[in-house]
Amino acid sequence: MITIGHVPTVPVLPTLTPRARRVLVRCGLALLLALPCIALATPPSWAPAHGWRKKNDPGYAGYSGREWSDDYGIRSGQCDRAEIGAVLGGVAGGVIGSEVGKDSENRAVAIVVGTVIGAAIGAEVGRRMDRTDRSCVGHALELATPGQTVTWVNRNTGVTYKLTPTDRAEPAEGCRKFRLVATGDFGLSEGRTVACAMPDGTWKLAPEARLGRADQ
Numbered sequence: 001m002i003t004i005g006h007v008p009t010v011p012v013l014p015t016l017t018p019r020a021r022r023v024l025v026r027c028g029l030a031l032l033l034a035l036p037c038i039a040l041a042t043p044p045s046w047a048p049a050h051g052w053r054k055k056n057d058p059g060y061a062g063y064s065g066r067e068w069s070d071d072y073g074i075r076s077g078q079c080d081r082a083e084i085g086a087v088l089g090g091v092a093g094g095v096i097g098s099e100v101g102k103d104s105e106n107r108a109v110a111i112v113v114g115t116v117i118g119a120a121i122g123a124e125v126g127r128r129m130d131r132t133d134r135s136c137v138g139h140a141l142e143l144a145t146p147g148q149t150v151t152w153v154n155r156n157t158g159v160t161y162k163l164t165p166t167d168r169a170e171p172a173e174g175c176r177k178f179r180l181v182a183t184g185d186f187g188l189s190e191g192r193t194v195a196c197a198m199p200d201g202t203w204k205l206a207p208e209a210r211l212g213r214a215d216q
Contacts, residue, residue, distance in 0.1 A: 064197030110138030
């Protein structure tokens with residue numbers, strides 16, 4: 001006589017109705033579609049500060065101690081005039097542009113102010129610099145590292161600028177020495193001077209700015 005041992009019972013899953021199966025399939029598809037979105041929501045650390053990164057990242061630490069949401073290409077050595085122009089309202093000195101930065105806490109881009117820049121690099125260049133050029137100067141002073149050259153071209157005036165911060169201007173805290181070279185139909189002009197960061201996010205050139213024109 002053969003004795004049959006205990007055979008474990010296997011739980012039987014309830015039979016799903018056609019409606020329940022359709023619901024499960026739809027839920028599975030929805031989950032699969034959501035996964036790529038979750039992966040794309042957090043960009044890599046090297047991605048530009050747009051969209052998610054602009055809202056969630058702490059931003060770029062400036063020389064003055066302020067945090068900036070965008071570097072406008074400064075870290076890569078090219079000031080993005082088009083992007084800065086859009087922030088300023090599209091037209092330098094325009095109605096929208098003149099309103100940008102009145103609230104110093106919400107200033108989107110640094111800017112160098114004052115008329116002394118003409119003495120630093122030449123009156124002709126000083127007259128040709130628009131608000132976007134001055135913003136490139138200010139933001140480069142904020143974010144460029146010592147010895148790094150930041151370049152941009154004003155296609156409206158035909159002037160190419162190259163700004164290079166050199167070192168800290170001692171003993172003044174928050175000031176930087178820098179070299180600014182401009183080339184155009186006037187030839188080449190070069191100035192070396194000092195600018196200091198103001199509490200409102202602007203930069204002002206030191207009054208002892210000296211002329212260093214290469215064509216003299």
